Structure formats: structure tokens, C-alpha cells
Amino acid sequence: MNLTKHLAGVVIASTCLCVPALAQTKLTMWYHGAGNEVESRTLNQIVSDFNASQSDWAVTIESFPEKSYNDSVAAAALAGNLPDILDVDGPVMPNWAWAGYLQPLPIDESEFADFLPGTKGVWDGKLYSVGLWDAAVALFARQSTLDELGLRTPTLDKPWSREEFMAALDAAKASGKYEFALDLGMNDQAEWYSYAFSPFLQSFGGDIVDRSTYKTAEGALNGEAAQAFGKWWQSLFTGGYAPGTSEDPADQQTGFIDGKFAFQWNGNWRAVATMEAVDDVVFLPAPDFGAGNKIGAGSWQFGVSAKSKHPEGAAEFIKFAAQDKYLAAFSDGIGLIPPTPSAAKMTKNYKDGGPLAVFFDLSKAQALVRPVTPGYVVQAKVFTKALADIANGADVADTLDAAVDEIDADIESNGGYGHR
């Protein structure tokens, strides 16, 4: 008797609780930015707006620390527990798509026609992911330094040539006012090397892998252009222009602000803090080493997991999140580049004449995504080690040849990574 009463109570209670939930199908989403308050606040705002705006879907977010995010996804995929909406780093996306973690976005690409190219994750001819922002790298300098050393201010149309760039470093070094002429952030041996430094290699005319076939790195990473790049890269360290791999990690944050370096190769996410501390900071475009001036592109993006039962709901959310007002909110919050010109106009930093507008132009004009291949994850590791070794004095030709061998062996052992 007592039991029946209990049961009835439970049934009634659960139906009451379920009424709103029955109407909205639950969607889960994983995000890499745990611990980043501004980012979380903006994203939570988008989610609650979305859940309130329609009655079909209810999104819930789980955040992970960035460092362990990729491992968590791999573990969840092996266990078959992937969420509906996945946050994915742009260059890693092909790896996940190839491994079967992601499905193509069920959204027409024309929806994102005016997005910066680096914010669209395309693999095998299909759009898999879309980013709410992009990032860019520039050469940080002080206008006063340029004036003092008598240097021409480079522009996007007329960037510094290799000779001008090296002359600038020589002048900074000869002035004796700086610990080093240039800071590259060499201690950060994670994604930074391939993101920040492979564009130098591309500007020389080489690449991490041969993008025409993605079957080999031979000729791209050890050809004449790459050898020239390697020798130049080594000269930055043997010539005492830049600190090496054992650099103090704090210097990438504050070294330029403290005046230890005349120039710093750094990302736009440091631009706001640097502007606050340095009145006359200027963000210069990458030098042109012969084959055009290039910077990296592609940041974190949203995609739909392969196992999701409700891809149309996930797509609804991604479309909703890609509205200009949210793109602008993210940009205002963390200083990243908004993907569309209309969103850029709504931001404090990227509107016409805004202090960071230059980054939007840089991204539009120079950006080149990292190699679009599932093998990128390994190739980035090999490239990073090769550059660190060359900086530490390893033989350039041997190191690049060895890197090519390792990349080729990896491509072969993965059956060509699905490139046709």
C-alpha cells in the first residue's frame, strides 16, 4: 500500500518535471575554454538566448581545460560518448573528420559566404566546421623604435623584404638598447611553432607538406626554398637576434612591454594588453621573403559530431551562434578577429579605424590555413622539433631531410590519410 503511494508520487513528480523537457530535445556541447571567464560568459549567453528563442532544442555546455580537451574527445570517441556539438581546433578538424568523429555540417555553405576563409573548416570538399572568430599574428613594434632606427613603416601593399627585415634587426641590435632585437616566443613548443613560423617557410616558397597531393613532404620541406628558410632561421639564433628555446616563458607576455625586445612576433590575443601598456605600439605585417607575405589562420571552430542523433538541431545552434552580434561580443570580450566585415563594424577594436582593424586586414590579405590534412597533427609535431633543433644548431639539410622522412613514413603508415 505504502509502496504504491510512493510510486504514484514518483510518477506524478517525474511527469511534472518532464513537461518542459519533453518539448525541447536535449543537445550536448563540449567546449575547450574552461577557466576562461569572459569566453564562458559570452558562450553561456548565446546558449541561453538560443534555448529561449525556440522550443525544439535545449543546448547544455560542458567545458574542458584546453590542454586536455583533445585527449578528452579522443577518449570519449573510443567510448562512444561524444556530444552533439563539438568544439574543434581548425587545423585538427581534418584529423577528426577523417577519424569519423565529425559529420559534414548540414548547413549550406552560402550561409557563411562573407566569413573569413580561415574560419571555415573544409575537408574533402565539404564544410565540417565554422569559427566564431579568427586569430592573426603580427610583428609588434613601437613607432618610436622605427623612427629612432630610421626604418620605413611596412604596409600590407609594401611589406618589408627579407633585406629590410634583417637590416631592421641589425639596426636594433647595433643600438645596444635591447636584450634581443626580436622575440619569437620560442619556449612555447605546442601549436605555436607551426601556427606562427610555418608562414615564414611558406613565404620563402616552401611548405610543411606538398599541398598538391598531401602524399609527401619531399621537395616542400627540404627543397631549395626550405633550405634557404632553414639557413635564415638558424642565423636568427647564431647571429644573436632572437632568444632560443630556453627562453623565459614570461617574456612572451611582458618582454616587449618591458622593452627587452625591439620587435616581437605575437598574436592579436596579446594586442589589447600590449596597447594598454605601450602607447605607440604598431602592428606590422609579416615580411615578404620572396613568395608573398603570409600569416597563419584558423582558430577554434564548431562542428557536429558523427554520432549525433540530431544534426539538424546542432546546425540550428551553430547558425544561431554565428550571428553578427555574437561574433562581435566574442571579439569585444577576448580581442579576437570577428569573421565577417559586418560584425567587425560592430566591435570596438575592429571597426574602421579601430585600433586592431589592421589585424582584420592582415587576416584577409595574408592568411593561409595550415595544411588541410588528417596528418597535420603529426606533421606539426615533426615541424616543431625540426625548427627547435635547427635553432639549437643542428645541420639544416640533415634536419629537414629527416623531418621529410618522418612525415612521409607517417603518411605511408596511415594509408595516405584518405587523400585521393
Add this chain to the structure above:
Amino acid sequence: MTSKLTLSNRTGWTFALPGLALIVTFIVLPFLFAIGLSLTNQRLLSPNATQFVASENYRQLLGLGVVTLEPERDDAGEVVRDEAGEIQYPRLREITRSEAYPQYRGMREWFRWQSGENVIVVIASDVVFMKALVNTFLFVLVVAPVQGGLALMLALLINQKLRGINIFRTIYFMPVVVSIVVVSLLWRFIYDGQNGLLNSILQGLTFGLFQPVDWLGNPSTALPAVMAMSIWQAVGFHMVIWLAGLQMISPTLYEAAAIEGASKWQTFRYVTWPGLRNTAVLVLVVITMQGFALFAQIDVMTNGGPLDSTQTLVFQAVERGYGKQDISGGSTISVILFAIVLAISLTQRWLTRER
């Protein structure tokens, strides 16, 4: 007949069960998996089917070869020299990539030496692994005796009835309690090549004569720097074990030695040291195992660099298995490491057995 171990010790087995179950689930089973994976080409994530490759992974890691390079000669048969008078040799890659030597395919130079006009080059399929192997052995060979010895000295120093001796014990033990990642980060600042604490102290002591050294950025000082820091970090732990051993020695033995008129050295040599036998075995085995598992310091401080001078086996296993998504390669390194540690532990036990 049921043996005594299984029957009359039922309570003992019950007590051991929870721990045993955990060890089997989280150590024995994964290790058996590792042996299995090392015989396949399993990737961390890949749509391709896993294939059985037998000993291919082991061959990839352990393959070695020796090549003799003859100097390049011009048309007259004279040895070609560059401006500095150095003899010119053909590039090794011409051999390792040529169709004529399929057995050397993909191999790289490990080290070379001069023999008359020729050079002899030892090549390896995986040079980084070989360097990691050598570095790991070097690390253990230096750290085991030095750390064990220092810990014993500290234990002897603090094994006295002095006022406030607990303060010293706490100080020496402190680094053990702090997370190794935090310690590694701090030592990165201490070793900084520009204005690190170590360089500043050495410059102060030598009145500015000392030239700053980039401790972690220099291939010849990076591994010793990691060794020194590791010795400092864990010395307190082994000190406590020595201390426990010291306090087990009966005071009557010391009294007898004093009555016999033994000197301090004789007391140590004939009373203390024999009494510490079992402790010494334990300390040695523990340091050896910890030494072979060197990872966190490398991950935080050097990433294996500069120029592979601080690569270690465990760091390589992680880098390969997770970083490069080659889980079978990482497993293979773990299995090799297990075989090495097992062989060394057995040898140590045999050498230190009761005679």
C-alpha cells in the same frame, strides 16, 4: 594437500584483495594491452583497420647499422677537401635512400668517428629513441648513487638528539611534498640563461668573473641540470627511509662499539652500514625505478631538447603515443622499458642477495 599460503592465510588474502584488484585493473591489464598493441599498427584515432605487424615496431625502434663512408675523390683519384682542409664525404642520405641498400632505408646517423681516411657511421632506424635510451641510462647511473649517498649523509646528520632537529627534517623533506611540476617550473627560472638565480649567485661568488650559462638551452649542460634538480627534489624522501633504517639499529650495538674504543669511521663501517643493508637495497631499487620513469621534469623544463640532449624513454613513449597518435609505437617503448627495468631489478636483487 592445500598449501599453507592459500588456506590458513585466508584473512591475509582478504586484506590484500582490494589493493590487488586495483593493481590488476590499472597496472597489469593495461600492461598486457600494451604488449598486445606493440605487435600491431594501432593508431590513437584512425578509421583504418588495425593490422598485426609482429615485431615490426621493435625493428623500427631498435634497428641499427654501420656504414663506412669513403672520401669523395675527384677524377684524378685525389681526396676532395674543402677550403679548411676537411675531407669531403658523400651525404649519408645517398646511401639510406638508394635502392641499392634497402636494409638501410629510412635510417639516420646516430654518431660517427674517423678511421684513417674513412668515417664509420653508426645509423639507427630511430635515432631519437637511441638517444633517449642513452640519456635514461646516464640519468640513472648518476642519480642513483649520488642521490642515495646524499640522502644517507643527510640522514646521518639529522639522526641526532638536538634541539629543533625536526625543523631540519622538515626543511629537507619539503621539496618532496611540493608537486614535481611546480618544482620544475621554479627550477626553470633558477636555470634561466639571462638572469636566473643560479647565474646570479655564481657571478656574485666570483665577483663577476663567471660568464652566464644558458643551463637548459645548452646541449652539454641540460641533462646535468635536470639531474641536479631531480636529485635535490627527491633526496628528502630517501633520507627518511635511511632515517627509519638508522633508528632500527639497536643502541646497544653502538654502546658496545664505544666500549671497544671504535672510531667514528669504524662505528659507521662495522655497525651502521651492515645494519642498513636492507634499507640500502630498497633505496637503490626505488631510485632506479624512479630514474627510469623520468618524465615530468623533461615535459616542463626542456621538451626533450636542446638537440635531443634530454630525451628520455617515458617522454618518448608519451610523445609518440599521444602527441603523434602512434599508440602502438608508444606501447612498444613501454614494453622495452619494462624489460630493461625488470632485468636491472633482478640483477640488483641477485647482487645484493643474502650470502
